[in-house]
Amino acid sequence: QLVESGGGLVKPGGSLRLSCEAAGFTFSTYGMNWVRQAPGEGLEWVSYISGSTTFTHYADSVKGRFTITRDNAKDSLFLQMNSLRVEDTGVYYCARELTSSGTGWFDPWGQGTLVTVSP
Amino acid sequence: SYVLTQPPPVSVAPGKTATITCGGSNIGSKSVHWYQQKPGRAPTLVIYEDTERPSGVPERFSASNSGNTATLTISRVDAGDEADYYCQVWDSDSNHVRFGGGTKLTVL
Numbered sequence: 001q002l003v004e005s006g007g008g009l010v011k012p013g014g015s016l017r018l019s020c021e022a023a024g025f026t027f028s029t030y031g032m033n034w035v036r037q038a039p040g041e042g043l044e045w046v047s048y049i050s051g052s053t054t055f056t057h058y059a060d061s062v063k064g065r066f067t068i069t070r071d072n073a074k075d076s077l078f079l080q081m082n083s084l085r086v087e088d089t090g091v092y093y094c095a096r097e098l099t100s101s102g103t104g105w106f107d108p109w110g111q112g113t114l115v116t117v118s119p
Numbered sequence: 120s121y122v123l124t125q126p127p128p129v130s131v132a133p134g135k136t137a138t139i140t141c142g143g144s145n146i147g148s149k150s151v152h153w154y155q156q157k158p159g160r161a162p163t164l165v166i167y168e169d170t171e172r173p174s175g176v177p178e179r180f181s182a183s184n185s186g187n188t189a190t191l192t193i194s195r196v197d198a199g200d201e202a203d204y205y206c207q208v209w210d211s212d213s214n215h216v217r218f219g220g221g222t223k224l225t226v227l
Contacts, residue, residue, distance in 0.1 A: 033216070035162075043154075043162065043205050045216035057214045060120075093161055100168060103150035103209045104216070107164040107173065 002094050007113030014084050014117070020077040020094030020110055028052075028072035031097040033106060034079050036115075038090040047079065048097065062088075084117045091115075121210040123219035130225045137196050139222045141189040141206030149208045151189040153182060156221075157202045165204075166191060193224070201226045 006018040034046040047068040067080040095106035124142040153166035169184040206219040
């Protein structure tokens, strides 16, 4: 189970920190991702972090503004979002990544937390 | 960047078969995963690694992947299958995850 929190209303240029608490599996052994969905739009991958925190990846649209981290001792995933833009508005989901032979898929997903960036 | 193309909305009568495609350059060389998203809900995995069904997903859901097209097939469609469906791959060239734009399935 994954439960996100930390969403809210923020002005352009502002910051937010999202959290995702995991339960029911050995958190430290899985890579984790953030995926977002703008209102009425499709899914957009945002960021990935490996179980050991060795590797992180970011979508071009957020690179340099967002930072993904995790605390394996607390089974928690985070997304620090800085310099927020109106186009960052949407529901943010955390998702566990399952992998095999160089590919990965997401299961389960959290319920999502809404981020609204508006003047 | 690697682009995945999904068709416009698909409509199908109850009991019939729905086919949703996902196009990409040589997508047959990649593993494709499919998600179902019902209104107001988080996505859920319905197919992984081209053809595999997670436990709990009905056998009515199947998929294939070859050439430039991956296909999700839902047989004996019922009202509960009405949702948006997304395909996803891992783009190893960029270390990015790519999603298709989604296809809305309507059950008539």
